[in-house]
Amino acid sequence: MKTELNYQSYKKPVIDTPPATPEAKPTPKITIDGVVIPFQAGDTIMQAAERANAAAEIPRFCYHPGLPIAGTCRMCTVEVEKMPKLMTSCSTPAADGMIVHTQSPKVRKSRTGVMEFLLANHPLDCPVCDKAGECELQDYNFEYGPSTSRFVEEKRVWDDATTKKLSDKVTLNMNRCVHCERCVRFTDEVTKTNDLVMKNRGYKKELSATDEERGLWNDYQGCLTDFCPVGALTFNDFRFHKRVWFLDKKKSICDQCSKGCNIEVHSDQNVVERLMPVFNESVNGHWMCDEGRVSYHTAMNPLRIVSPLLKSKGASKDAALVSTTWEFLFQQLNVVIKSSKKILFIIGTDASCEEAEQVKNWSSKLAGSSVVYFNGVNGVQTSKDDGKLDHLLRMKDKTSNTRGVEALGIQPINPNQVSDADLVIYLRAGRAQLPIEFSSSAPWLLWGVWNLEEVKSVQQKLNVVGLIPGLMTMEKDGSYVNESQLKQTVTTTIQTTGHCLTVNKVIEGLWIK
Amino acid sequence: MSAINFPNENRIITKHLEKPDTHLIGHYESVDGYVAAKRVLNEMSGDGVVDEVKKSNLRGRGGAGFPTGMKWSFMPKDPKDAKGNPKPKYLVCNADEGEPGTFKDSLIMNRFPHMLIEGMIIAGHAIGSEVGYIYVRGEYVKEIISVEKAIDEARAKGYLGKDIFGIKGKNFDIFLYRGAGAYICGEETALLNSLEGKRGEPRLKPPFPAQVGAFGMPSCVNNVETFASVPFIIREGAAKFAAMGTEKAGGxxxxxxxxxxxxxxxxxxxxxxxxxxxxxxxxxxxxxxxxxxxxxxxxxxxxxxxxxxxxxxxxxxxxxxxxxxxxxxxxxxxETVCIVEAASILLKFYEHESCGQCSQCREGSHWLARMFHRIENGGGTSADLDFISEICGNMAGQTICAFADAVTGPALSSIKKFRHEFEEHIRLGRCPHKHVLVAQQVEA
The missing domain is CATH 3.10.20.600 (Ubiquitin-like (UB roll))
Structure with a gap:
C-alpha cells in the first residue's frame, strides 16, 4: 500500500518540456560506465544512476535525494560524451542515448581538485572529530583526495563558531563545514521553517541560525546532523558518546506516534546510542522528528523497572512495591485473578498487534473479564481523533498502534467499566498514558514499560498491587499499524536488560500456575 | 592630438553630453526623445522591433557581447503556466555596474536616464512585457535619485503606467530596485535571485531566464547601455547603427x-x-x-x-x-606599476566577492588571493607559480557561473605575461617596485 509523499521530493530542473504524447514510447536509456540503464523522463544523470543502484561511484556533497538540487559542490561531475565540459550529474537531465563516464581520468582529476579545495581550510583532525567513520569528506578523500596538503597559507578559522550551540539539540562547528548547504535547503524546502541561513559570502560564508537568539526551532533538527556530510552539525544527544564504527545497526520502527517512521537502531553492547531514519517512500521519506529520535531514552532510562514488583499482602494503599521473583509473582497474581469476578484489561495503544491479540485471547478464557484500549495522549481517544501536527511527519496520536488494536475489535475505554471492575490490568509499552482521570478503588496491576517516577505518581491516585515488567518496541518482535493503515512488522533489535518478559510468556506463566 | 576621427555629432548616447540638462525630459524630447518609442508602439509589431535590432548587430554591452536581438527572440511568445493561465514576462535592466574599471552605466543613469527608459519601453514592446525592473547597484545613490526622478517625469507625461502614449490597453511600467552591493549580482541569474529578495547567488542553467527568470516567469535581462542604444536604432535605422561598427557588432x-x-x-x-x-x-x-x-x-x-x-x-x-x-x-x-601588486589587489577583490556556492570558486579565490599576497610581500617560492596555474586549471570552467573563470583571468595572464616580475619578487624576497619608488622619493 502506497501513500502520498508527505515531504517535498527533490525538485526537478524546471524546463518547459512538451507534455508526454499518449502513445507508448520506448523507455529512454542512458549508458553509465558501459551499463545501459533505463530512466524515467525528467531524471537527472544522478537520479537515473541511483534508480539503477549504480550511483555508489558518484561522490556527492550537496546532492541529497530528499532535497532540492543545488549543483554547487561540483563533486559529482561526470564526463558526458559530446559535451565539452564536465557536467554535474546531479543537475544535468539524462537524455536518451547519453553516454556517461563516472571514472574517467578527467573526472577523477576534477574530483581530486575539488577535494583539495575543500580540504584546504578543513581541519585535518579526524581522530577528534565526532563524524569520523561516517564522514563523506573522509571517505571521498580516501578515494579521490590528495594524500598531502599543499595549502601553506593560514587556515580559515571561526573562533566563535568552533562549538556553537544552534539549539539545545544541535551543535555547529563551522570550521568543519564544506558549505554544501543541505541544511539550509532542508529548512527552506522540507520543514519550511527557514531557521538556518548562510551569512556573508565567499570564503567567509558562515552558517547561522536565522534568529541567533532563538536558534533552530524546527522539529526535525536531528535530520540536519544525519545528512551533514562532515562533522559541522552534530546532534547533542549523540555527539562524543560513541565512535560510529562500534555501532551495531538494525532496522526497526519508531513507536512515538502513529506515523511509524522507519528507523535504524544503533546500539553497542545492547546499549542504544541513537536512532536514525531509514528511507521509506510510503512512510517517512528520509526524515524523522526529534521527539522520536530521542525516544530510546525510555528504554535506556536508569529508573526503568526491570524486575517484577509486588505489594505485600494486606499492606496499606500507600505501601511500597517490593521486588520479587517471577515465580512468586505468578503465584500471587493467580490468586488475585481467580478471586476477581470482573477483570478489566486496558491495552495501551502502543502495544503490538500480537500482544493485544494475546491479551484478548486470554481475556476470553477468563469469565467476566473484558478488554478495552486506551490512548489518552494529546487528548486522542480513538483513531478518529488523530491528525497531522505539521505538514511533514508528526502526528497527534502519540502511540504507534491505535489502528492495530482497533482492528482486533477492541473497544475504547468507558469510564463506567473502570469503576465497575474489581481488578484492572493495564498493559503498555512506555508511551501510552495511564487513564488516571478515572476514579477507581479496585486494585491495579501495571504491566509493560514503566519507570520509578511514573509508578510513584500513579500510586498516589490508584491502588497499585503489582508491576509486571515488559518490553519496548525495539526489544520484541511485533507488528504495528500506522496512520495510513500500513502494517509494519519489526524484529528484535536489542536484548532487554533485567528480567522483563514478553506478554506471551507472562500469560503462559499465569495460565500454567 | 587624437588619432581618432569620430566627430561628436556621430555619437549615439552621449551626443548632447555638453548640454547641462540632458537628464530632464524637456531636453530629451527636444532632441527627438521618445520619438522612437511612439513610433514603435503605434506602427511596429514586437517581432518587427526584434528584427530591426537583429539587423543592427547590437551586441550586449554588459560583458558577454551576446546579440541582443537574438536574446529577445528567445522570449516565449505566449507563456502559460500549468493551469493554462498566461504568465507575465519581465524585462530587467542590469544596472549593477560592479566590474572594477567600469563606470559607463553611471553616466547614462546620471545624464541620460530617459534614454534608458525609452529603450526599456521599446524592449518591453518587443518581448511583450508590461513590467520592467531596473536593478541598480546599491552604492549608486545619485544614479538612483536621477533614474527615479526620470521615471516620475515619464509617468507624469503618460509614457509609463497604463495606456502609455495614449494607446488603449498598452501598459508598461518600470520599477527601480536597489541592490545591496554584491559584485556577483551583476551576473544575471544572481541578479534575479537578489531581485526576488533571495541571496544573490547564480542559478543553475538551464533553465535560462528566458524560460524561468524573475519570480519564476520568463525574463529578459539587458545592460543599461544596451537599452540606451535601442532608441537610436529605431529612430535612425538599423543600417546606420550597424555601419558604425564591424560586421558582427554594430554601433x-x-x-x-x-x-x-x-x-x-x-x-x-x-x-x-x-x-x-x-x-x-x-x-x-x-x-x-x-x-x-x-x-x-x-x-x-x-x-x-x-x-x-x-x-x-x-x-x-x-x-x-x-x-x-x-x-x-x-x-x-x-611602467611604475607592480604587476604582482596589481594582480594581488584584483584577486583580493575576487576573494571578497565570490558568492561562495561552488567549492572551487569559494576556496580557490581565497587560496589564490593569499598566494598572490604572499608573493607580493616576498614570501613566494619558485614552485608557487606553476602551482597557481594548476589551481586555476582546477577552477576554470567547473562552476555554475563564470566567476571562477573571471578569477583566473588576471591570475593566469599576469603570470604568463609578466612571469619575470613574479620571479624577481621571489628571488629578492620583496617587491622591487616599492623599493624603487621610495628611492625616487628620497632623490626628489
Whole structure:
C-alpha cells in the first residue's frame, strides 16, 4: 500500500518540456560506465544512476535525494560524451542515448581538485572529530583526495563558531563545514521553517541560525546532523558518546506516534546510542522528528523497572512495591485473578498487534473479564481523533498502534467499566498514558514499560498491587499499524536488560500456575 | 592630438553630453526623445522591433557581447503556466555596474536616464512585457535619485503606467530596485535571485531566464547601455547603427578609461577603435611614461602587454588576442606599476566577492588571493607559480557561473605575461617596485 509523499521530493530542473504524447514510447536509456540503464523522463544523470543502484561511484556533497538540487559542490561531475565540459550529474537531465563516464581520468582529476579545495581550510583532525567513520569528506578523500596538503597559507578559522550551540539539540562547528548547504535547503524546502541561513559570502560564508537568539526551532533538527556530510552539525544527544564504527545497526520502527517512521537502531553492547531514519517512500521519506529520535531514552532510562514488583499482602494503599521473583509473582497474581469476578484489561495503544491479540485471547478464557484500549495522549481517544501536527511527519496520536488494536475489535475505554471492575490490568509499552482521570478503588496491576517516577505518581491516585515488567518496541518482535493503515512488522533489535518478559510468556506463566 | 576621427555629432548616447540638462525630459524630447518609442508602439509589431535590432548587430554591452536581438527572440511568445493561465514576462535592466574599471552605466543613469527608459519601453514592446525592473547597484545613490526622478517625469507625461502614449490597453511600467552591493549580482541569474529578495547567488542553467527568470516567469535581462542604444536604432535605422561598427557588432561603445592616462573618463567611440588610439585619445599615458599593461574589458579580462595593445576593441578582435571586450572598462597601467601588486589587489577583490556556492570558486579565490599576497610581500617560492596555474586549471570552467573563470583571468595572464616580475619578487624576497619608488622619493 502506497501513500502520498508527505515531504517535498527533490525538485526537478524546471524546463518547459512538451507534455508526454499518449502513445507508448520506448523507455529512454542512458549508458553509465558501459551499463545501459533505463530512466524515467525528467531524471537527472544522478537520479537515473541511483534508480539503477549504480550511483555508489558518484561522490556527492550537496546532492541529497530528499532535497532540492543545488549543483554547487561540483563533486559529482561526470564526463558526458559530446559535451565539452564536465557536467554535474546531479543537475544535468539524462537524455536518451547519453553516454556517461563516472571514472574517467578527467573526472577523477576534477574530483581530486575539488577535494583539495575543500580540504584546504578543513581541519585535518579526524581522530577528534565526532563524524569520523561516517564522514563523506573522509571517505571521498580516501578515494579521490590528495594524500598531502599543499595549502601553506593560514587556515580559515571561526573562533566563535568552533562549538556553537544552534539549539539545545544541535551543535555547529563551522570550521568543519564544506558549505554544501543541505541544511539550509532542508529548512527552506522540507520543514519550511527557514531557521538556518548562510551569512556573508565567499570564503567567509558562515552558517547561522536565522534568529541567533532563538536558534533552530524546527522539529526535525536531528535530520540536519544525519545528512551533514562532515562533522559541522552534530546532534547533542549523540555527539562524543560513541565512535560510529562500534555501532551495531538494525532496522526497526519508531513507536512515538502513529506515523511509524522507519528507523535504524544503533546500539553497542545492547546499549542504544541513537536512532536514525531509514528511507521509506510510503512512510517517512528520509526524515524523522526529534521527539522520536530521542525516544530510546525510555528504554535506556536508569529508573526503568526491570524486575517484577509486588505489594505485600494486606499492606496499606500507600505501601511500597517490593521486588520479587517471577515465580512468586505468578503465584500471587493467580490468586488475585481467580478471586476477581470482573477483570478489566486496558491495552495501551502502543502495544503490538500480537500482544493485544494475546491479551484478548486470554481475556476470553477468563469469565467476566473484558478488554478495552486506551490512548489518552494529546487528548486522542480513538483513531478518529488523530491528525497531522505539521505538514511533514508528526502526528497527534502519540502511540504507534491505535489502528492495530482497533482492528482486533477492541473497544475504547468507558469510564463506567473502570469503576465497575474489581481488578484492572493495564498493559503498555512506555508511551501510552495511564487513564488516571478515572476514579477507581479496585486494585491495579501495571504491566509493560514503566519507570520509578511514573509508578510513584500513579500510586498516589490508584491502588497499585503489582508491576509486571515488559518490553519496548525495539526489544520484541511485533507488528504495528500506522496512520495510513500500513502494517509494519519489526524484529528484535536489542536484548532487554533485567528480567522483563514478553506478554506471551507472562500469560503462559499465569495460565500454567 | 587624437588619432581618432569620430566627430561628436556621430555619437549615439552621449551626443548632447555638453548640454547641462540632458537628464530632464524637456531636453530629451527636444532632441527627438521618445520619438522612437511612439513610433514603435503605434506602427511596429514586437517581432518587427526584434528584427530591426537583429539587423543592427547590437551586441550586449554588459560583458558577454551576446546579440541582443537574438536574446529577445528567445522570449516565449505566449507563456502559460500549468493551469493554462498566461504568465507575465519581465524585462530587467542590469544596472549593477560592479566590474572594477567600469563606470559607463553611471553616466547614462546620471545624464541620460530617459534614454534608458525609452529603450526599456521599446524592449518591453518587443518581448511583450508590461513590467520592467531596473536593478541598480546599491552604492549608486545619485544614479538612483536621477533614474527615479526620470521615471516620475515619464509617468507624469503618460509614457509609463497604463495606456502609455495614449494607446488603449498598452501598459508598461518600470520599477527601480536597489541592490545591496554584491559584485556577483551583476551576473544575471544572481541578479534575479537578489531581485526576488533571495541571496544573490547564480542559478543553475538551464533553465535560462528566458524560460524561468524573475519570480519564476520568463525574463529578459539587458545592460543599461544596451537599452540606451535601442532608441537610436529605431529612430535612425538599423543600417546606420550597424555601419558604425564591424560586421558582427554594430554601433558605438562607451569606453571607461581609467588608470594612468592623462584624461581618464568615459568616451563614446566606434566599437572597433584601436586600443592604442583610444589611449592616445585620452591624452596618452600619464606623464609621458611608457605603457606597461592594459586590462581591456574590466577586471575579469586577461591583461595585455604593451606590445599586444595594437588591437581593435571589438568583441571578436579582443577574443582573438586572448582577452575579452567585457564591460568596456579599460584599465591602463604604466611602467611604475607592480604587476604582482596589481594582480594581488584584483584577486583580493575576487576573494571578497565570490558568492561562495561552488567549492572551487569559494576556496580557490581565497587560496589564490593569499598566494598572490604572499608573493607580493616576498614570501613566494619558485614552485608557487606553476602551482597557481594548476589551481586555476582546477577552477576554470567547473562552476555554475563564470566567476571562477573571471578569477583566473588576471591570475593566469599576469603570470604568463609578466612571469619575470613574479620571479624577481621571489628571488629578492620583496617587491622591487616599492623599493624603487621610495628611492625616487628620497632623490626628489
Amino acid at each position: 558605438t561603445r562607451l569606453f571607461c578609461v581609467s588608470g594612468h592616462v592623462e584624461r581618464p573618463g568615459v568616451y563614446e567611440l566606434p566599437i572597433n577603435v584601436n586600443l592604442l588610439d583610444l589611449i592616445e585619445h585620452c591624452g596618452g599615458v600619464r606623464g609621458g611614461r611608457a605603457l606597461k599593461a592594459v586590462i581591456p574589458g574590466g577586471a575579469s579580462a586577461p591583461m595585455l602587454t604593451a606590445s599586444e595593445c595594437n588591437v581593435a576593441m571589438d568583441f571578436d578582435s579582443l577574443a582573438k588576442a586572448g582577452t575579452m571586450a567585457g564591460s568596456g572598462g579599460v584599465i591602463v597601467m604604466d
